Amino acid sequence: MSDEHLKYVTAIEQFDIRDLMEKYGEDVWHYAFFLTRRHDWADDIAQDVFVKAYRGIDSFRGQSSIKTWLLRITRNTAYSYRKLAFFRRTVGLELGKLRDTRPSAENEYLTQSYADDIWSHVMKLPDKYRETLVLSAHYGMQTEEIALHLDVAIGTVKSRLHRARARLAEAMERSEKDGAI
Structure with missing residues (x-):
């Protein structure tokens, strides 16, 4: 269809x-x-x-x-x-894709750990930044489509994407320095 x-x-x-x-x-x-x-x-x-x-x-x-x-x-x-209803934050995001070949247990753990860390940082972003970033990165929507979807100006989408990426990069850098990754 x-x-x-x-x-x-x-x-x-x-x-x-x-x-x-x-x-x-x-x-x-x-x-x-x-x-x-x-x-x-x-x-x-x-x-x-x-x-x-x-x-x-x-x-x-x-x-x-x-x-x-x-x-x-x-x-x-x-x-x-x-x-x-009351909105409460929860921790964790269980995303995973099946692969034809299996990596070693160590590589699989490290990859999943890194992905979990990224997603935990994404989930900590303010709603407006997180939603814009997810629509762009995960769903592959173009800036104009996101603007239409969220009912905001294209400039607003660009600004939110820039700020979301900057905050995510800062959070990841802090995690690396703290040895979390």
Whole structure:
């Protein structure tokens, strides 16, 4: 199923929503987690996003990619969750990809430890910097697309990306000096 096809659809059939979930479900869940820092909320938000997409397919105008549309729904849903309950910070981010060949246990540990340290620093960034950085680095969105997604000026996106990268670099440098890496 292509994004182009969805421009002309007024209702998603059952198999189409399943295709959307398979194609974008992981991205929606990870984005929800980045916004809330809670696994249980990310699960609920991801489900709600696809229910909202199913019910609101007629609102998809094709002005952006389907992925951008779903991430926008994710963002709005996550903010609604945050408004409805107390927001508590959690520690950790469990991201990992399966590989065809396995590195040595030592290399695997060092790589995972370094990745965990980077993600812990990313998760400590203020929300506006973290979200902009994640949309750019993890989801590969362009500056203009991020600006549209966040409903801010392009200059604001560029400024946030610059500040987020600078803060992350400073935090990583401090960690290296402290011997944490």
